[in-house]
Amino acid sequence: MDYYDVIIVGAGPAGATLARALEGAGKQVLIIDKAEFPRDKTCAGWVTPAVLASLDIDANEYGNGRTLQPIRRFRIGMMGQDAVENNHGEVVSYGIRRCEFDDYLLGRVSCTKQLGTPVKSITRDSGNWVINEQWQAPLLVGAGGHFCPVARQLGNGPGKHETVVAAKEVEFEMTPEQARACEARGDTPELWFCRDLKGYAWVFRKGSYLNIGLGREDNHRLTDHLEAFVEDMKQAGRIPADLPGRFKGHAYLLYAHADRPLLDDGVLLIGDAAGLAYTQSGEGIRPAIESALMAAKVIQEAPDYSAVSLQPYGEQIAARFGNRASEQEHGFDLPEWLKQPIASTLMRSHWFTRKVVTEKWFLHQQVPPLDVAV
Template sequence: MRDYDVIVAGAGPAGSMAALALARAGVQVGIFERARFPRDKVCGDVLGPMARASLGAMGLLGSVEALAHRCEGVQVVAPGGRVVPVGVAHLTLRRSVLDALLLEAAIRAGAGFEEGVEVDAPLWSGSGVARGVRCATARGVRFEARATVTILATGASSKALRKSGACLRTTPSAVAQRSIWSLPGIDPGRVVVSFEHEGGRALGWIAPLGEGAANVGCGVFLEGGVVGVELRGLFERLRGSSGAFGGALSGGRQETRFEGAPLRCGLSGARAALPGLLVAGEALGVSRPLTGEGIGEAMESGRMAAMAAIGALNTGQVEGLDAYERLLERERLAEHLGSYARAQRWMGRGWAAVPLGWWAVRGGWPLSRVEAAVGLGESKEGPGGLPGDA
């Protein structure tokens, strides 16, 4: 039996950021991670403004920038093929490198780390408060670990979430795939994001990684949990286009096979808090509708979960962890993700809506206000009324 103040399940950006914030505050925190590090994660490897701000807030931006490739802007391909240049800088860094860097920072700050350990389910007290977790090692050794607060940051796989009682939806919001390409001819300073197909419900991306390599992929958002578009077919249509996407791929070579993964988007599909238990990152559904990005949101929700856990440890009030929900509200995560859901609906309105929607969500403006200003009207769905919600 191991004892901690806080146990974090999962060492992705959400879990490592939560553990880093807790360890720096002097909290005894242990991370249990199913995989062995460094592990890769199927991702587009793009770090947008929110991810950079989150890294900056924790003093890690310099270390990440030293390893990352920098793109000065994005070429957004609107439905119909029109290209809209957006001058917002992004970093790209392979997840095996980024996630190891975040985890190392947490361990250096004092967090315990056990890898090859799968968290099965929370341990519940007689009064229904989570008091730690039941785990199993890769060799099948079962053990229990106690903690005053447990943070579930297990990503888009719903297995542990389902057993926690916090899961509200088992189906993903989207599925996506990526592979690494050698594209010596592309503009290394531009990410290409294409919404040419499916009116904003599908996208393709080419993210330069430096030295002629690029992360190339596509994803599709699901209608009520149903995959209406096949990813391989979508990619071939994107590749076959004569525009920015297809042009950038011509003459390139695919270096790795496509690997796919689910996404949980729009802050839907899970309860944020149960007595003694907090859910952070993609387990909570923090990835964005429209673009599928979620690293920045995962890190931010991890930091907020850490703050709520510290508050609960200080006051002894672990039953009501509503402070976390208040933080999510105060930091406007739901509003931010709701803006992406609105922008996604805009994509069906033709190319003219694309630059406006893209600028709005990148600038962090509430899209409801932009809609009112340009006379597109208020949507009946509030923020968080999202595609793929069951």
């Protein structure tokens, strides 16, 4: 049986970031993922300059041979109303394809990798975690997304107060004919809020690729909302009339309403496995990266891997992202006053859609890049 200091389950952005930080500190790390890389990962997919800074990624270098769509504007509206377009006057984010981005991050990691390897068993033996009866380590990190097997190991079933957001989306490379018919612009992602404010849809062009999707808290009506939105966008000419393939579904937890634990003796959860998606937007890449960097620092400084020694990780998560909300609250974390009909009026406002929706809720420009040295 092979022994490691840390085993990470999940090779996405959170797992790859943690593995790179730990191997840089001299830890023997094994990273396991059920998929081979590069793998298909449908995602609206944008990263802010803060994410690139935290990952020490040079945009020019990354964009050589990969999709990196500069974003300078946003087009925002409420379904059934005209959209408002705001020009930020500079690049405020970048569109990426997750199949490329995740593979790039994993490619920077030189530790042992077991890809195309499902986790079939997790057991405890003499203070170590044993995975698939083949690999063992005193510390196990769950980075495998919403359905991470390590999260299940912590006793987490569907939490009774957890708000699970369900989303469906499709990403495809447009033909020249489709590209000419598509009025959506690459530097201007479109966000369309459902009239009941329980979700939003998007149209995001990234070079020759187009991503269309919708996420809501009520899964049972997701398909109805999506089909209506897609038809409206086709009629308006925002997207091509002939969309290929099926829309793929996925789920995630909103941070303020997830009640799964972050740690226990010898185990940590990071990224979507911990339920860290921003409550206002559902965006999960930045929280995944930052949680991995915070976990790496705590792991390096911990005298052992007991829950007491790992507790600073939970404290840093709360300090960075806030405390979890009370059980009475649910859904996207929109202010109580943002209800119909005032929401319809505000979504027509250039100031509100720019300063609140885009810069605060989606880009988090008020939050500086994470300084893990602090």
